[in-house]
Amino acid sequence: MTGLTRRQKKLLDFISAHQERTGMVPTLREIAAYFGFKSKTGAVNHVKLLRQKGVLESQPRRARSLRVVSPLERFRKRxxxxxxxxxxxxxxxxxxxxxxxxxxxxxxxxxxxxxxxxxxxxxxxxxxxxxxxxxxxxxxxxxxxxxxxxxxxxxxxxxxxxxxxxxxxxxxxxxxxxxxxxxxxxxxxxxxxxxxxxxxxxxxx
Amino acid sequence: MTGLTRRQKKLLDFISAHQERTGMVPTLREIAAYFGFKSKTGAVNHVKLLRQKGVLESQPRRARSLRVVSPLERFRKRxxxxxxxxxxxxxxxxxxxxxxxxxxxxxxxxxxxxxxxxxxxxxxxxxxxxxxxxxxxxxxxxxxxxxxxxxxxxxxxxxxxxxxxxxxxxxxxxxxxxxxxxxxxxxxxxxxxxxxxxxxxxxxx
DNA sequence: GGTCATAGTGTCCGCATGGACACTATACCA
DNA sequence: TGGTATAGTGTCCATGCGGACACTATGACC
The missing domain is CATH 2.10.109.10 (Umud Fragment, subunit A)
Structure with missing residues (x-):
């Protein structure tokens, strides 16, 4: 969990916050826009890394399918x-x-x-x-x-x-x-x- | 809140359940598929009505932007x-x-x-x-x-x-x-x- | 100095997704 | 008997969106 760089942590925080606020996960472009990236790919790379580190999940080719994986995930109930x-x-x-x-x-x-x-x-x-x-x-x-x-x-x-x-x-x-x-x-x-x-x-x- | 037909209630329940289960709201096509609609428009119409009745919200032209509005909405905290x-x-x-x-x-x-x-x-x-x-x-x-x-x-x-x-x-x-x-x-x-x-x-x- | 991981820019593609329109069917109600 | 609301099919379009590729820059490490 601590294998995240500061930038990556910021990204994760933004995703969580965005979800809390709007009820939906941000798109890659929304992430890029928030951080002022001029290209979407910056966000793409970050998300890729976060996925490799197991703190994010997503389904291929589905809009807004990111999911923040917390260690408590498996315990969470309705x-x-x-x-x-x-x-x-x-x-x-x-x-x-x-x-x-x-x-x-x-x-x-x-x-x-x-x-x-x-x-x-x-x-x-x-x-x-x-x-x-x-x-x-x-x-x-x-x-x-x-x-x-x-x-x-x-x-x-x-x-x-x-x-x-x-x-x-x-x-x-x-x-x-x-x-x-x-x-x-x-x-x-x-x-x-x-x-x-x-x-x-x-x-x- | 009781101005909903049985079908509409089912739809609302499905949207909530899908969100609980997968963490994201279903798309119109996913709704249609679940209910066995052969056309997406069935779902579209339902969602339109639910939106008019104030129990659903969405942002135009954004993927998975539906939000279930509950009367408790304004009280909900993080x-x-x-x-x-x-x-x-x-x-x-x-x-x-x-x-x-x-x-x-x-x-x-x-x-x-x-x-x-x-x-x-x-x-x-x-x-x-x-x-x-x-x-x-x-x-x-x-x-x-x-x-x-x-x-x-x-x-x-x-x-x-x-x-x-x-x-x-x-x-x-x-x-x-x-x-x-x-x-x-x-x-x-x-x-x-x-x-x-x-x-x-x-x-x- | 070379290698590697992080952090970005810029561009293209393909499809998933929301939305509109035309048309049908079935109730219910005055 | 006709009008209105619900419920659904079929089709088309514009665009939001995820994903891949090529390329650059900056550190950290050895």
């Missing part, structure tokens, strides 16, 4: 975009994406599951789930299309607000409970709307 | 690939990527920072940091190029193994401590190698 919602309105429309406040992009491997298109993320407020080590400020990913099982953490609509609770059954009846001794109440689950099951959590810092 | 290491060897080489066990892909927004190229992820073992709500099985992202500050969680090499501790100072001297009453020891920080500062945490399920 990524998904999950809307980060500020709050969940009572209505259960499909199109809550409109009200997104942000977007969480993560690979399905780290997420643990492939979420359905209606999955969403929430920021945790309050410490009612601290007993399950879910802290204020954490992002939780909620999957509505999952049947809650005993012990699962679920998001429920309580007093018009989304709240996290643990799902459990007692005497065959479902209840929700907070994971904090300060809130010992058990809430009968059928009195409210369960919005989904927590499938993952992301905490920064 | 993503980074972070190697998931099984264990961290004592040696502090730059090239630990080789020993990666997996790869965590996540957007920098959710991660909180843009990690340096030497950042890595670890799976938490044991409950020594449970007081900070870091549980066994969690993935933590470690940034070596960050100066630990008081209260930060750091990864330190203790007895040849990577362990999470809280960084703190007492009488001007740095110490590490576990966040679990069962492990009350304070360890003088200068006796060991601090591998980096925890910047994020990911928990599945």
């Amino acid at each position: 990524t998904v975009d999950i809307p980060l919602l500020g709050s969940i309105p009572a209505g259960f429309g499909e199109d809550r994406v409109q009200e997104a406040r942000g977007c969480v992009t993560i690979d399905v491997q780290s997420l643990g599951i492939k979420p359905s298109p209606v999955a969403f993320a929430l920021e945790v407020k309050g410490d009612s789930m601290i007993g399950k080590h879910i802290a204020p400020g954490d992002l939780v990913v909620i999957e509505p299309r999952a049947e809650p099982k005993t012990g699962d953490v679920v998001a429920a609509l309580i007093d018009g607000d989304s709240t996290l609770k643990t799902y459990m059954t007692r005497n065959g009846k479902p209840y929700l409970k907070a994971e904090n001794p300060c809130y010992p109440d058990l809430i009968p689950a059928r009195e409210l709307v369960i919005q989904g099951v927590m499938v993952a959590l992301i905490r920064k810092r | 993503t980074v690939d972070i190697p998931l290491l099984g264990s961290i060897p004592a040696g502090f080489g730059e090239d630990r990527v080789q020993e990666a066990r997996g790869c965590v892909t996540i957007d920098v927004q959710s991660l909180g920072i843009k990690p340096s190229p030497v950042a890595f992820a670890l799976e938490v073992k044991g409950d020594s940091m449970i007081g900070k709500h870091i549980a066994p099985g969690d993935l933590v992202v470690i940034e070596p190029r960050a100066e630990p500050k008081t209260g930060d969680v750091v990864a330190a090499l203790i007895d040849g193994d990577s362990t999470l501790k809280t960084y703190m100072t007492r009488n001007g001297k740095p110490y590490l401590k576990a966040e679990n009453p069962c492990y009350p020891d304070l360890i003088p920080a200068r006796e060991l190698v601090i591998q980096g500062v925890m910047v994020a945490l990911i928990r599945k399920r």
Whole structure:
């Protein structure tokens, strides 16, 4: 990986950056133009070398077929975009994406599951789930299309607000409970709307 | 978003899938070939419609310039690939990527920072940091190029193994401590190698 | 001084690719 | 019954694009 000259590294960086920015890999001419080459062949030679060194791949005679090969390549999984919602309105429309406040992009491997298109993320407020080590400020990913099982953490609509609770059954009846001794109440689950099951959590810092 | 016919949705899915798989968007002819169209124009028309409906974008006369526009588009940030290491060897080489066990892909927004190229992820073992709500099985992202500050969680090499501790100072001297009453020891920080500062945490399920 | 790898210029070719146009078929809807 | 939107075939064109070839220049190494 360190067998690259400075120039070659610049080229690789440009290709990556261009892909991030525009969603497509640059053509040889675009590369040449960026570096001020008066001839395309400069770029061609660089790409040839980078391909020999194994950090680039391409398919012959196909437009924009370059691919940056990273050592992590073989581990990479599909990524998904999950809307980060500020709050969940009572209505259960499909199109809550409109009200997104942000977007969480993560690979399905780290997420643990492939979420359905209606999955969403929430920021945790309050410490009612601290007993399950879910802290204020954490992002939780909620999957509505999952049947809650005993012990699962679920998001429920309580007093018009989304709240996290643990799902459990007692005497065959479902209840929700907070994971904090300060809130010992058990809430009968059928009195409210369960919005989904927590499938993952992301905490920064 | 629901103004799409089944056929159009299939097309959009194929474009996304092709991009995921090969890293590049399909050409019009590749689309036509996939769906068994005998003429390219079928694909052309579909793409035209999808563009009118705002779910596709493209630049005129440029190869493979299609882009799937999602409602989350405006929120999407750059993503980074972070190697998931099984264990961290004592040696502090730059090239630990080789020993990666997996790869965590996540957007920098959710991660909180843009990690340096030497950042890595670890799976938490044991409950020594449970007081900070870091549980066994969690993935933590470690940034070596960050100066630990008081209260930060750091990864330190203790007895040849990577362990999470809280960084703190007492009488001007740095110490590490576990966040679990069962492990009350304070360890003088200068006796060991601090591998980096925890910047994020990911928990599945 | 000779050899080799990197780094470029300039030019040509062939095909892959996007795009337009004319025409057909099948629904659905008022 | 006719109009409109979707879905598709067949053909032609201009050009974007990858690739090869010949040639030059500049270092580093021995």
